[in-house]
Amino acid sequence: MAKRKRATEYAIVDIETTGGNARGSRMTEIAIIIHDGTNELERWESLINPEKDIPYYIFALTGINNEMVKDAPVFGDLAPVVYALLKDRVFVAHNVNFDYSFVKHQLEEEGYDWSAPKLCTVRMARKIRPGLPSYSLGRLCDSLDVPITDRHRAGGDATATAILFHKLLDWDTDKIIEGMIKKSAPDQRLPPNLAPEYVQQLPQCPGVYYFHNDAGKAIYVGKAVNLKKRVIQHFTGHNINPQRQHFLREIHSISFEPCATELMALLLECIEIKRLWPAYNRALKRFEPKYGMFRYTAMNGYEYLAIGKLAKGQPSIAVFNREYDGVKMLRTLAETYQLDFRFCKFGKASYVKHMVDMPEEEELPDMQEHNEKVDLAIAGWHEQQPSFAILDKGRAAGEQSCIWVERGHFYAMGYIDEHVQFTTFEDLRATLKRYYGNHYMMQLIHLHAAKHPAKVKSLIPQHKAAETYVLPERAGLLF
Structure with missing residues (x-):
């Protein structure tokens, strides 16, 4: 003879705790009501010694204080009873993930491997009685004429939840709850307030x-x-x-x-x-650059270039992850444009041991000539920064994506019709959405460009002063 399948039973649970999360807090009270969908079959509740102090704000909310739980059993003593009551039953609670996380965590600490299908009365009420002003337990009970006493005590809230649960079962003519219990149902994993x-x-x-x-x-x-x-x-x-x-x-x-x-x-x-x-x-702090190259004018009128720590929002000529990279770049600029090293501040001296020795008493260069060299060095550095576009697949057939980089900075991105012909990349740029990037975003772009060079189209400036670009050739994905 085939074994008769046991009717679904529900364990309606409410707990009180020392705080808001299972990792750092403990239960102080638990109530479990066993329900068969029609009648209440069994009820059990107990205070719990949390083995830690109950914060004053929790006492103000629940009325449970250290004196009340001093002689109560610890959860380890109650775990066999809790496990027996919950085993092979559907776990029901208001905001179920909160109660479930505490019970599961403390049972696991006592060596019990337990899990259960869950039903959240918040989710149930939202589906079966949509449009109510609030789905908190107190206000929901007011809206649906559910009596509630001993608010914020496990026994009182569990009783109210059981009455609410019974009403929702009666109103569930479309068998919504039956679908919510299935292991594959989204309700088993979704947050209580998310449809x-x-x-x-x-x-x-x-x-x-x-x-x-x-x-x-x-x-x-x-x-x-x-x-x-x-x-x-x-x-x-x-x-x-x-x-x-x-x-x-x-x-x-x-x-x-x-x-x-x-x-x-x-x-x-x-x-x-x-x-x-x-x-x-x-x-994204760990991705933000730590150092920058700065330009400033001293009281004597001479322009200085310096490598230093980069403050949040501080403007700079260039940014670097490592101070060494900044020092290396500044030294290259100084050597290329024959800048007097006395007007370059390189940060840590250990990085520049082999710097040209220039006595401080040596005559200073002509100020105008020196400052013009600094202008040329900065302009030269900017002109060396690459301008390119990354052309790739679109979101649908007949479309392509484009990421536009201008003089080393992320400038724009968007989507274009792959059948449109562009004479210059300037025409293409006008169709993209303007964005402002940062150092981390450029790192992502450079890594992608290095990995997929065939998707990169270089931009060649027509004029140094004007931001006008032409294609090096008409071959490629778009052209």
Whole structure:
């Protein structure tokens, strides 16, 4: 005789804790209600000694203080009971990932390998009763006439969640909840406030994606080779990092911008982080140059060139990752344009041991002649910086992408019709969107150009003073 399948049972859970994340905080109270979808089958709750002090602000919220939990069992003593109650049942909670992360983490610490399908009453309510002013437990209960007592205590909140859960089951005529429990359902991994439609709309192409909070503000910007795959990766795995837990709760919607290539996605990500400065993006500080070459005029009227540390937002002639690279470049300029080394500040002396020895008492050069040499040196350096375009595939057939670099600086990028004929690259430049890059973006571009030289088209200036360019030849992807 075939074994009869047990009806689905639910463990409705609420916990109180010493803080907001499972890594640095502990549970102080837990309540578990076993429900079969129609009736409450069992109820269990207990205070827990967290083995650490309860912060005052937590006491103010929950009413649980150190004295109350002093003689309560530690979680290790309760773990067998908690595991037995949760085993083979659907884990239900309001903002389920919060409760689930604490319970899973502390069970793992006690040697229990446990996981369960999850149901979030926030997500359930959003699907079954959309359009309510708020989905916090207190306000949701007010909107749906669910009685709630002992707010912010595990037993009281678990009871309210169980009543809410029962009502949602009754209202679920379209069997939405049944679909949410399936292992493959997006609801098993998505944040509580994010509708699956936002993930379903994502294409499988390179691009930039934006996570937005409930006010529509971008809180995170990322790049992807495959937009859908990368976004889903944010929501997989059991990560109890506090930043991630707060981050997931704040995600309410997703928008995206498709790009033709990974390089364009990388560049657009940098541009958008700089423009929006989202709360959960780490600043690209490790990619920022540390040194710069500067020009200044001394009180005696002589122009100086110097290599030094680069402050944020400080203008400079050139920037470098290493002081050595800056010193090397300045020494080359000084030798090429016969600058007096006394007007060049090279930073650390250890880099310039072999510098020409020039006594300080030697007569200074003519000031006008010296300053003109400095002008020539700087102009010469700028003229040496490459101007080129990277032409590559577009987002669709009949389109090409273009990244434009002018005198060593990222200048513009965009998309063009591959059937349009351009006489000069100046015509092409006019069709692209202007951007302002940085040192890190140019590093990305140079690395890509070195790896794919066939996609690089050099630009030759017609006139030194004018920013007008012509093609070296009419061969290539576009022409």
